[in-house]
Amino acid sequence: MTSLLDQYEQASQRYKGTVATAIRPEMSTTGFIHMKLEEETPIFSKQKVNFSPTERITHLAVSSDLLILTMANSMLLRIDLKQPDNREEIDLSKFTTHLKILELFLDPLGQHLIISLTPKNPDNPPEILYLPRKSNKPKQPGKFKGYEVTAVGWNYRNDYETTTGPILLGTSKGLIFETEILPEGDRIFQSGLEQYWKQVFDIGKGDNTPITGIEFHRVPGSEKYFVLVTTPDRVYQFIGYVSNSDEKPLLQQVFNNYLTVAEAFQEIPSSLKYSKLQFLYHSPKGLPRIFAWLTEPGIFYAQVGLGRTFTQIKNWIRPVRRLSLTNNQLLQYPSSSLAPLSFVLTEFHALLLYPDHVRGISMLNHELVFEDYYNESFGKLVSITKDPIKGTIWAFAERAVFRYKVTHEERNVWQVYVEKGEFELAKKYCRDNPAHVDQVLVKQAEMYFNNKQYEQSALHYAETQSSFEEIALKFLQVWEIEALKTFLIKKLEGFKSQDKTQVTMIVVWVIELFLNQLGVLRDKGEVNSSQYSILQKQLDSFLTHKEVKECVMNNKSTIYDLMSSHGDKHNLIRLTIMNKDFERVIRHHINKNNYLEALDVLKGQNKKELFYQFTPALVQAIPKQTIQALIAQGRTLSPNKLLPALVTCDDDQAGEVIRYLEFCIHSLGCQQQAIHNYLLSLYAKLKPDKLMQYLAMQGQDSTMVCYDIHYALRLCRELGLSEACVQLSALLGLWEVAVDLALTVNVDLAKQTANMPQNDTELRKKLWLKIVKFSAQSNTALLCQGLPQLEHRIMASFCKILEADYRER
Known part of the structure; x- marks a missing residue:
């Protein structure tokens, strides 16, 4: 046998859902292609239940997958939607002789059904029937005879099949009763179905105002309860604490608060004889999230919240002990439309039922998104309802039952939130679709830009796939350099390591912007201003980013040239210090003739190569400071490697060079011949007196001196330093030459030189003979007095020979 739900008919439907097109075509997002591979499934689609009623359908209720409907022949059909083929038929005709069914009220569990009966003529009192799920025999609670029940407030916290728990019943005269109904087999010492029964409030105060909706909830974790009650033109709220949950009636304690204080309500004028109360829940057992009330002008709805501080709602009378209903709005019906017969809420839409069609309206922007016209063969539409537990939606006409399927109704919600400017909510409902997220960000960035919140705009533009050049141009056109920097820096964070070209372009551009801003402030003399300090810190922070450091290292010349140009x-x-590129820093200072700064940088580094490289330039420009820096380095530097720099110095710097060479020789004990030769040459040219001291210090042992004796002799001959030549000639063993040269200076020097060969008596005699001959024309006694203390016999003999030789002449 074919299942009750296996077959269905697709009726005439028109889907007006918002198409997910680009929000701003003139700034399309690059990188995303909008293309549909197949027709999009409508948000709302209708399925006709494979059920042909024998009579006109009058009422339908559904909860927890239990569907109950009644027909004009007083037949009640009960269907378990999990086993739709097993239908139960219950005849109510014996109760409807003088009465007719007014409404069906099914509890959230689907375990308890209350059937409200209204008289066909005024002579008969109204009644109610109670039908538990496990029974097919309706019972008549006697205490409600005479009261026309128009609304039932079920106990959402009740989990028992054997009792309804405390519930509220509203009547056509504005009375509110609290009762608890138990099946017949579960009653103890009770003559009726009611465990208890009591009137707790009178909304109409004797005006016979019909109650059209009633619902109550307990706030989790507390003893606080709230009750909402609707009439055709008012919605009331009651809120209070129940101090004793065992005391019955339970909610009498809440209503007692309003015996002396007028209840809070909001009124919307209406000529309708009916209204409808609906709620939308986070979860079936949780507190309602959205409250909605059908009235003649439209559907009044708000977000439901309970906090320690209650929000004051506009137009509420006596705003005390109030339930927090925020973001309250009135959803007006489409133009030229009358009030619907009924409605249900979905997550983002309201489905409105009219006699011949159903309309879907967005709760976010109040636009019509769906229209479904029914075939006349089904008769007029009667009502629409929603399973409060399963969330399924059911509509029924006089001759058919339909079920609505909701498919991804949040698909275009993001666009609605974008148009309302609620961008964070828009992102939430983009369902991780990057193309949609991108459009949201573009729209958000535009909003900030138009509001002149350029920094925020830049941050959001940087997260989009919009044209880089176009966004940069937007900020340049309004000359928002700070925003442009923000955009570039934020954009930089999104690049990958392989995007070297883009990274380089942005890094160079950002540095250029910083340098330009700093340069303007320097030109104004505001180097010490807070603005300059902030910019400098921002630049320093930017340069520490990993990707920026890598880019600068790979493009050092470009960055350095950029900074130099500014x-x-x-x-x-x-x-350069950050990059440890000290060579470039020193060279820059030298090129700018900032020699002292260059030397300061050089002294701060422990790199010998830099000293060898830049000493030639520095020693000529600032010889005293440079030599002092070299001396401070001590043994770290090799004097031999510095020699090329030192030899280029002219006579003006020679004094400092001599100071360094003397430091090398005397303090460092340098014995390198080149160093000694250069010092000797400087002495010979500039300080002859120090030359003789130096030669004396080096001694008369040719194997122990550190300088080149032949080079020294040649240099001294060229400079005419006879005394030095005497000493050097003697050092080479050229004694006769040394004495002859010494005699040209003075006899004393010749005498000293002649006495130097200690171990060769004959040589000394020969040298002295040269001196005697040179001095023959001088006084012999004077000459003899100057002779050294030689052996007496040699001296006596030598004097006789000299005296004889002198007479012969």
């Missing part, structure tokens, strides 16, 4: 010496030095 004359930003401070940042150039900082950057």
